[in-house]
Amino acid sequence: MSTHLHSPSLRLEKVRGDFPALHQSVNGRPLVYLDNAATAQKPEAVIEAVSSYYRTDNSNVHRGVHTLSQRATDAFEAARANIARYIGASSPKEVIFTRGTTEAINLVAFCFGGTRFKKGDEVIVSEMEHHSNIVPWQMACERSGAVLRVIPVTDSGELQMEAFRALLSERTKLVAVTHISNSLGTINPVEEIISAAHEHGVPVLLDGAQALPHCSIDVTALDVDFYCFSSHKMFGPTGFGVLFGKEHWLEQLPPYQGGGDMIKVVDFAGTTYNDLPHKFEAGTPHIAGAIGLSAAMDYVSGVGFEFIANQEKDLLLYATGRLKAIDGLVIVGNAKHKAAVVSFNLGSAHPYDVGTILDKFGIGVRTGHHCTQPLMKRLGIPGTVRASFSFYNSRAEIDQLELAVRKAAAMLL
Amino acid sequence: MITSSLISERAAALVEEFELFDDWVDKYQHVIDLGKTLDPIDEAFRTDTFKIQGCQSQVWLQPCSENGLVFFKADSDAQITKGLIAILLRVLNYSVPAEIVRSDLSFLEQLQLKEHLSPTRKNGLNAMIRQIQLYAAAMEANAPLI
Structure with missing residues (x-):
């Protein structure tokens, strides 16, 4: 047997x-389903985790004193801890929940770009990026006067690493590239990119949307500063995703959106923001999304x-x-x-x-x-x-x- | 068809022609072949002004008129889209503008090609039908076509 x-x-x-x-x-x-890079199908374990949450634990998270709210909060934060463990984050505080990769990138472009990009600064992306790893940076550059620099791609669809090295300078404020190309499948040499950027003191954001379903990720071993991915390509629910950020970066950044949950004290004289990770999570989150992604990660680990x-x-x-x-x-x-x-x-x-x-x-x-x-x-x-x-x-x-x-x-x- | 206009007569003939196919491969082959029969558009019209933006395939539409009748020349970079255009134009071309504006295109359902007309299909065909009817409406109101 x-x-x-x-x-x-x-x-x-x-x-x-x-x-x-x-x-x-x-x-x-x-059916022959060969559109997995757009979205992956969902295993029974994920469907069951999501529907069981709605059937038995559904309630709003945090702040509630009643039993269901406590159960939902426990399940939600347990999901965060599981997701953090799965990607090798050193603490659940480094796992920010978003609507997906796109929002995760926009969050960094807005919060990091908004405070750290100045006129004449440079942001490096590559020619093979998804629009969601180009347009947020263009917008951040427009707001700040920074300039977008582009790593060229070879005919076979690989990054020109020499050109990348030549682009790095004291003007570079951030490198944002994809881990795996969604159009071509190219796996980029991200370790090399990260170490070259770090030699110049430049942080790196990786778009991991295509990588999570195919390989195990350890953000700590990679030493990556920001790592973004979506739940739905990883066999989890749609409308949910993760921004991993090193704690010291996330501590330095201002909040993204204002609202409930991201505050400690609100007063017209001045508002105090919540601690990580809640500082970046205004409003009621996609609770079932977190639970579903966590179940998807357990499922993939099992396979x-x-x-x-x-x-x-x-x-x-x-x-x-x-x-x-x-x-x-x-x-x-x-x-x-x-x-x-x-x-x-x-x-x-x-x-x-x-x-x-x-x-x-x-x-x-x-x-x-x-x-x-x-x-x-x-x-x-x-x-x-x-x-x-x-x-x-x-x-x-x-x-x-x-x-x-x-x-x-x-x-x- | 409610009226016995030229448009509905042509549509009925097309539906009959498509009833010959019981296999989708043959039907699609016929659509593709019909696309090859389209009169080429004048090169001067292959510009952004006359381009209808679908998400994936591009369509160019050239409005023409003769003796009070309106007709179109069109092209697309996708063969199935081009074939669908040929089907539409075979029914609509050389009609009085009022008839085009009020034309009933339900024959497309009978051809069982309706799947291509769903608003979420990114082939520009819906946008093209809207544009054809806009041109016809402009002609009906005696407004300049171009």
Whole structure:
């Protein structure tokens, strides 16, 4: 029995059984869900944690003296502690709850940029960033007179590290880059980026939205200053995310939004702000979101990164080989270190057409610029078709993808 | 169709033509092929002024008129979108403006291509229908088209 459970195909079958949404038909075909970089499906454990919270513990957190409020507060703060442990934060105080990666980045851009960017200062981002790691910095630069500097990307979709080093100077106030590219799957050398920036005394923010579901993260070992991610890409509920910040940075920053929960004393003569992490969490938080993300992290720990890494490596290699064999198909993004993402174009066919035909085959992929217009401009393409895999995808699903892409090629080319 | 206008007659003929397909692959192939029959737009119109912004595919629409009838030339960088445009224009082109303004486009449901017309589909087709009707309304009011 135990040897059977170690067989990869049996484990895969068991894992797939944990995700109810995977088992349905789309357009008369079994669903093949390959849009995991946009959002991941939710395991039963997460759905159960969220619905059980609403069924039995639902109440507003903090301040309440009644039993349900205490239970909700305990569950909420236990979730924070679990999330902190999972990412290797040294204290739950360093875990700020947000609506997602986008809000986490905006928080830092507003609070850090608002107090520390001056005219002539520089902020470094890269050419492969998601719009949510570009626009908040552009806005912070507009407000302060600071200037945005951009790390260029190679043809294969990697950061030009020499150019990055050359951009670092005494004018640099912050480096904000993505851990893993959402469009291409490139895994960036974040340790190298962090140590190079720190040599210049410059803090680093990483957009970890694409990294959390694929690898184990230890923010303390990384020595990263700010790390942002979303719950929904990590098999948790939507509308919830995390900003990790080193305690000494978070202590120095002013609050983000004003309201309930982020204060100690409110008086018209002057208001005293709450301690970390509540200083940054105005209003009633997404309690079920925190509980759901915490359950998702427990679930992923149970599956284990050994299985996840092996499975995703296999899917990436297999998909790359199968798709490459199709006449006219060009894979976009060929970095040496890649997450399980294959972005491609099929001859001159528009990604929208390819995506529409794949949908008729029950296959969900994403098409377009993937919110990385500057990267598409750099690569000289309007967009791509992106198949992004999770550990619950199978080789059989990639066979379906290949078949459907061949059919699309016959129709469109 | 309630009225027996030219538009509804053309729509009925198109619905009949599409009834030949019982397989979606053949139907989509026909949509793609119809796109290839579109008259090319004049290059002068391939500008941002005449571009209809969908999220993913781009559509250019050139309004024309002749003897009180309105017609359009159009192009798209996506083939399925272009085919859908061809279907629309086959029904709407060379009509009096008032008819276009009040046209009933429910035939698209009968073609079972309605999924492309949902407001959340990012193909610019809804925006194009709105633009066609705006041009026709302008013509009906004798306002300049361009």
